[in-house]
Amino acid sequence: MNASLLAGLALTGAxxxxxxxxxxxxxxxxxxxxxxxxxxxxxxxxxxxRQAIETVALDVxxxxxxxxxxxxxxxxxxxxxxxxxxxxxxIRRMENNxxxxxxxxxxxxxxxxxxxxxxxxxxxxxxxxxxxxxxLHEAEKNNCLExxxxxxxxxxxxxxxxxxxxxxxxxxxxxxxxxxxxQRAL
Numbered sequence: 001m002n003a004s005l006l007a008g009l010a011l012t013g014a015x016x017x018x019x020x021x022x023x024x025x026x027x028x029x030x031x032x033x034x035x036x037x038x039x040x041x042x043x044x045x046x047x048x049x050r051q052a053i054e055t056v057a058l059d060v061x062x063x064x065x066x067x068x069x070x071x072x073x074x075x076x077x078x079x080x081x082x083x084x085x086x087x088x089x090x091i092r093r094m095e096n097n098x099x100x101x102x103x104x105x106x107x108x109x110x111x112x113x114x115x116x117x118x119x120x121x122x123x124x125x126x127x128x129x130x131x132x133x134x135x136l137h138e139a140e141k142n143n144c145l146e147x148x149x150x151x152x153x154x155x156x157x158x159x160x161x162x163x164x165x166x167x168x169x170x171x172x173x174x175x176x177x178x179x180x181x182x183q184r185a186l
Contacts, residue, residue, distance in 0.1 A: 037107065041107065044096070044100045044103075045096075045097055048093050048097060049090070052085065052086075053084075053094070053164075054161055055076075055084055056076060056084050056154055056158075057157045057158045057160075057161035058161075059073065059074060059076045059154065060154055060158050065165070076154070078146070081150055081153055081154050081157075082153070085153055088140060091133055091136055091156060094156065095129075095133055097160075098160060098163060101126070101163050101164070102122060104167060105118070105167060105170055106119065108171065114173075115173055118169060118170040118173060119170060125162045125163045128155075128159045129156055129159035132159060133156050135152045136148065136152045136153060139152070
């Protein structure tokens with residue numbers, strides 16, 4: 001073996017070691033920053049009464065998300081729905097969380113591209129939720145909220161309930177450790 005070949009091999013080895021160290025350092029920083037980003041998203045969630053939202057939603061849909069067709073559907077009255085959802089204050093909390101759930105879905109999708117289908121279902125459900133809440137805000141502006149809250153509020157609860165269920169499924173699919181955090185926050 002000649003000296004120039006040995007020097008070339010040594011230089012190649014040194015470059016490889018430097019690249020490996022830089023890559024590992026970058027990966028560790030990226031992991032730490034992704035955990036920080038996750039913690040930021042978690043801190044943006046506001047408390048909701050998950051059980052009350054579920055009660056309102058399950059008055060219209062089965063736990064699978066399919067519309068109920070039995071004689072006991074839509075038994076909740078206007079006042080019950082208003083009370084369970086905490087009126088427009090509850091709707092606003094769900095709106096905040098809806099935006100955060102979309103960001104969480106995108107976050108997980110970045111790290112687990114195979115979760116794209118569930119993430120897209122969450123975004124589609126969020127569009128339905130936004131449509132319902134826009135009508136509620138219009139009704140509030142026009143002083144006819146009492147007339148419309150029963151229908152649009154309940155449908156918003158159905159969409160929000162579905163988003164939460166799909167987000168939990170997304171996390172079960174990707175990160176079991178994050179699931180506990182999400183369930184405690186919602």
